[in-house]
Amino acid sequence: MNKDQVKGRIEEAKGKVKEVTGKVLDDKGMEVEGNVQKNVGKGRAGFGDLKDDLKKNK
Structure with missing residues (x-):
């Protein structure tokens, strides 16, 4: 899990x-x-998820 995913989920919860x-x-x-x-x-x-997917598919 990257920082965008973590920060995004925290902001979503707040x-x-x-x-x-x-x-x-x-x-x-x-x-x-x-x-x-x-x-x-x-x-x-979602942006973090996309980054993670792109990283995995390289």
Whole structure:
């Protein structure tokens, strides 16, 4: 697992927590911010997965 995969998964988890907290507190701003952070984390993790696949196929 490379650093992009790890950091992406961490950001994804933090975003999910923030999103759920926003829902519980009825704070739309926090909910949206968490959703964005979660999706950015997914993107970074996906980029890390792609890098890992390319490295394995060389």
